[in-house]
Amino acid sequence: MSTMNRLGIAALVIAVLAWAVWRWTAPPRVTDTSGLVRADSASVGFKAARLYFAAPSGDSLVSETREMMEVQNLHERMAALIGELDRGPTAVGVAVVPAGTALLHVYLDDRGTMTLDLSRAFQQGFRGGSTAEALAIGSLARTVADNVPEVKRVLITCGGAPLATLGGHLALDRPIEISSLP
């Protein structure tokens, strides 16, 4: 090995050692993790949400619990829940809400009727028969009602307009009574 090579290797070792010493002695970068570490004094918390999907047999709905970041605003909460339904189940269920469905607007009146205005993908992306239709509506209605106890019935609209039916088998012109769902 030539002298030049030896000098090069030594310079490289010194440079690495110098970088290590500098990293060790340099003042730490300030990273604010207080929101996550200092517990309830901060605004970040997790809340269990219950989501409903179709049972693989298609006979009923199955539910699963998912931890979600807490949000106070009703629109954000509903949007997050519908987003999770769109992501699909992590356990044994089958996603039945048409892919790409998103919340446009939500309104909850003082008699417990929640109006969910969904994106056009809800109607345009629907495939299936009456069972798929009943389960899609049940999945949505039971998920919102389970996570917002004030909800007694759900009216679904699409793109800001009334929706008579999703797939031609079940009527959506009236609010769906949660207690009438199986």
Added chain:
Amino acid sequence: MDPARGGRAARFLALVAALVALSFHARTPARSQPPDAARVHQSDELSWIGANDLARLLAATKFWRHDVRKLVLRTGEHRLQFTADNPFVLIDDRTVLLPADVRSERGELQIPVAVLDLLPRDSTVARLFHDRGRGVVLRVPAAGLVGTPKMAIEGASTSLVFQAEHSEDVAVRSRSRAHFQLHFAGVFVGALPDSLPLESLVESIRTVPAASGTTLELSIAAAARGFRITRELEERRVTLTLTGEARADHESFAPEGPPGARRVRVVALDPGHGGSDAGVTVEGAVEKELTLTLARLLRAEITRRLAARVVLVRETDEALSMDERAERANRAHADLVLSLHFDGLPGATARGVTAYCPPATYGSETRVPGGRTALVLLPWRDAATRHAVVSREVAERILAAIDLRVPGPSRLREVLPYTLLGVNAPALMLECATLTSPADRARVTSAQGLTELATAIVDGLEAFQATP
């Protein structure tokens, strides 16, 4: 190492561990338990509940402080703080003692169920109830609890008295004698009798699944002429009185059609979908084509075996609105309307047959307090509910006949489907098979399979016609 730096590293690792734990928890498969309940387990002669279940039932937000092993639950205006291996709980600004230490097991704090008695009692906190018999903790809905019914028989009347915390929320879901349904908004925590006295007008009573509250289904004796619901708000009591006599202050059951044999002289068959609406389409099986083929097969079979006139709502591949379909069926003065469909549920293993018939929500005479008769207005869209009892009879006969010839399962749902809005006759929508099931699809796309299905449906109609 600088102690401060070591502390930061430890906190960082704890934070990562906490996030990983939360992420893992989020992917844990759901346990089989009702949404508003959580199982408790027994240990050291105490009942215990998991902290995650407790937080879920309280709708609480969780904050985990790993450094001091404290879990804070925030619900409504209140704050609960649990510490691992410590029996003291901080509830708002008071410290209370549990009968045992809070334990940490399998990555989750376990809390003695005795904590339920210590929770704040106000409207911002969910009310929890330890149902020892079933070994669960229930979240009591705003409508409260419903207790065991007590029966009283006096002469021609039978009364069932329910303790219900919010008696104003009770509703009759179905007026059919065979399937009379009473819905309570509260949760049923009582017990139902295994057998009932022979002289009772109630022949059986059972719970049926409902998304919220409690639905009880009663089978009412044919001798019953009417019913009355009495709500006593202060006593928190609901009384269902059935009478065997015609009384002005009682409501009527759903119409059951004239007594004697059922006569089917005109049948309207409505092949679902058509035109630009193909319905369910799976690997060459097209719903609109199958429904039309099946309708033609049924027309031949019904004409031959029942000597009834058959009207097809659509004879060609045309798109019809629901109003047009209902109008054509009504104009035929049909004794029975069958809306024919084939089901589909992508991504699932679903298969079989489903019948939808209108719910028995209509009563021809509805009375108001004081014995006056209330005017019953029925929207035209719901006209089929006038024929709910007969519709269900037809559906049960057809499904029973299909079960004998075709692999199941078969299902009956009491929901007024969109396809029967405005139909004024006994009617049902029949999902004759599930096209997304390879076995069902192979069967109904063969000429033999479809003929067998048509034969089974007409078997059911024949049995219905023979009903005394």
